[in-house]
Amino acid sequence: MVLFVAIAAPTNVVAGQSHRAILRSELVFQNARFASAHASTIAESGGGLVVAWFGGSFEGGPDVAIWVSRFVGGRWSEPSEAANGSESDGKRFACWNPVLYQPPNGPLTLFYKVGPSPHEWWGMVTTSPDGGRTWTKPRRLPDGILGPIKNKPVRLGDGTLLSGSSTESGDSPPKWRVHFERSTDGGRTWARIAPGERAGKEVNAIQPTIFVRGDSLEALVRTQARRVYATWSGDGGKSWSALTETGLANPNAGIDGVTLRDKRLLLVYNNSTQARTPLNVAVSDDGRVWTPVLALETEPGEFSYPAVIQTSDGLVHITYTWKRLRIKHVVLDPRRLQ
Numbered sequence: 001m002v003l004f005v006a007i008a009a010p011t012n013v014v015a016g017q018s019h020r021a022i023l024r025s026e027l028v029f030q031n032a033r034f035a036s037a038h039a040s041t042i043a044e045s046g047g048g049l050v051v052a053w054f055g056g057s058f059e060g061g062p063d064v065a066i067w068v069s070r071f072v073g074g075r076w077s078e079p080s081e082a083a084n085g086s087e088s089d090g091k092r093f094a095c096w097n098p099v100l101y102q103p104p105n106g107p108l109t110l111f112y113k114v115g116p117s118p119h120e121w122w123g124m125v126t127t128s129p130d131g132g133r134t135w136t137k138p139r140r141l142p143d144g145i146l147g148p149i150k151n152k153p154v155r156l157g158d159g160t161l162l163s164g165s166s167t168e169s170g171d172s173p174p175k176w177r178v179h180f181e182r183s184t185d186g187g188r189t190w191a192r193i194a195p196g197e198r199a200g201k202e203v204n205a206i207q208p209t210i211f212v213r214g215d216s217l218e219a220l221v222r223t224q225a226r227r228v229y230a231t232w233s234g235d236g237g238k239s240w241s242a243l244t245e246t247g248l249a250n251p252n253a254g255i256d257g258v259t260l261r262d263k264r265l266l267l268v269y270n271n272s273t274q275a276r277t278p279l280n281v282a283v284s285d286d287g288r289v290w291t292p293v294l295a296l297e298t299e300p301g302e303f304s305y306p307a308v309i310q311t312s313d314g315l316v317h318i319t320y321t322w323k324r325l326r327i328k329h330v331v332l333d334p335r336r337l338q
Contacts, residue, residue, distance in 0.1 A: 019294045021336035023315070028069050028076045028327040037067075039150065039254075040319040040327045041307045043100035045108040046131020048072060049311070051319050052082060052098040052110060053327050064094040066112050070132050076329075082135050083126055085114040096121055099148040103155070103186070108132055111147035111163075119170040123147040125187075145181055145190045150207040151256045152309070154217075160184050162237045164208025164219055165192075176204040178221050182237050195231045198242035205229055205243055209257045211265050211287060218265075218287045220246070222254055226273040230287075248282070248290060249273050254305040260334050261314065268296070268306035268318055276304040279320060283337055293337045296320070296330060303328075310334070 028040075034055035042051045049071035056064030065084040070077045085093035096113040103109065107127040115121030123141035128134060141147055148163035155161055161183045169175040179194045208219040208231075217233040221243065228248035231240045248269060253276045257267035264283050271280040271292060281294040296318070297303035306320040315331055322328040 019336075021294060021332045021334070022330060023333055024329070024331035026076075026329055027322065028319070028329050029079050030326075032067075032079055032326075034063075034065075034067070036324050037327055038321045038324060039097045039305050040321065041098050041100045041152065042309055042317055042319045042329075043102045043108060043152070044309065044311045044317075045100075045102045045128075048131060049317065050100060050108065050128075050132035051076075051327060051329065052100055052132075053319075053321075054095050054098060054112075055079070056094070060094050060117065062092045062094055064096075066095045066098045066110065068110075068132050082110060082128075082132075083112060083124070083138050097150050099150065099152055101148070101153050103161075106186075107136075109187070110135065111141075113146065113149075117170075118168040119174065121146070142190065144192060147181065150254050150305070151209040151307070154210045154212055156212065156236055158184075158236070159186075160236060161187055162210060162217070164210050164221075166206035166208070166221075168206060173204075173224065175202075176206045176224065177202075178205045178208055178219075178231070178243065180208065180219075180237055180240065193238065193240065195240035196242040198244070203229055203243045207254050209255055209267075210237075211257060211259045213259065213263075213265075213287055220248075220255060220257065220267065222252065223250055224252055226250060226252075228255060228269065246290075251275055256306045256308045258308045258310050258316070260310055260316070262334070264334070266308065266316060266334065266337070268308050268320070270304060271295075276302045279303040279306065281318075281332070281337070294332075 037055040040053040052068045066082045067079040068082040098112040101109045107129045113121040123146040126135045126138040149165045153163040163181040181190045204224040205221040207222045211218045228250045229243040255269040279297040282290040282292045284290045318330045
């Protein structure tokens, strides 16, 4: 059963970087000490922007570390290493999927994963007291808690911190399962919650992005089914409905979104069932009907794994993987997305 419909609106979609809502479009770095870059995340901290991603020889390689760049004086700083997968016994594993989160009070937080593969990785966390310049010694999250698996956590009105998370099995093909991690004490302890079961075939889904809609929550997820799926919560994330198909395409690729201050929802996703291009922006008034308004990328290649925030000045900042070589940053004025 399809509960959500993505409305095709080709007359409103402008290809490439020419849309009037785009205020800035740039690569975060031109040169790097690593061959491959992927899975960026962005936060506003210390009066500026901080972007992180994983970079190394290739995804899953033991030299893959978490890298950070800060927007200072109108330009991005040279990438610096924030964390790596070195263990006390001398072994080193790949780092994966960093997630930045700036709490209302307290240091900038960086969640990430370490391990030889997604079905064997574990959650790590470190903090920065100075907006991403320096980082504390990383610590491992409790067993069974992975942290936000790709997309930023959300803070609810009562202070609850809610992360979208998921697991991937070692089967071929892997079995994917979504869950949520909920903390009422600022991240010291966590409760793990899975969506309700649905009749019939289980949905292979990962990497929720959470939208706050008044008293209700909606999470959209990446799947192996060539469609984005959704789940809802009416009790602050303590329970979730069974996953249900939407009309939004998904080529087995990450998505991200944000609830704007004007109450609209904004989603960045690959509007394709086969390839990680094009990369599109869609908006919704109710979380059920989505209207594509902008194509960020339309050329062949990989443009994927977006991260989205709205900053204190009301602008929307998007980062994403650019051809697995660089991280791209785009600034939008959401008032121009009509």
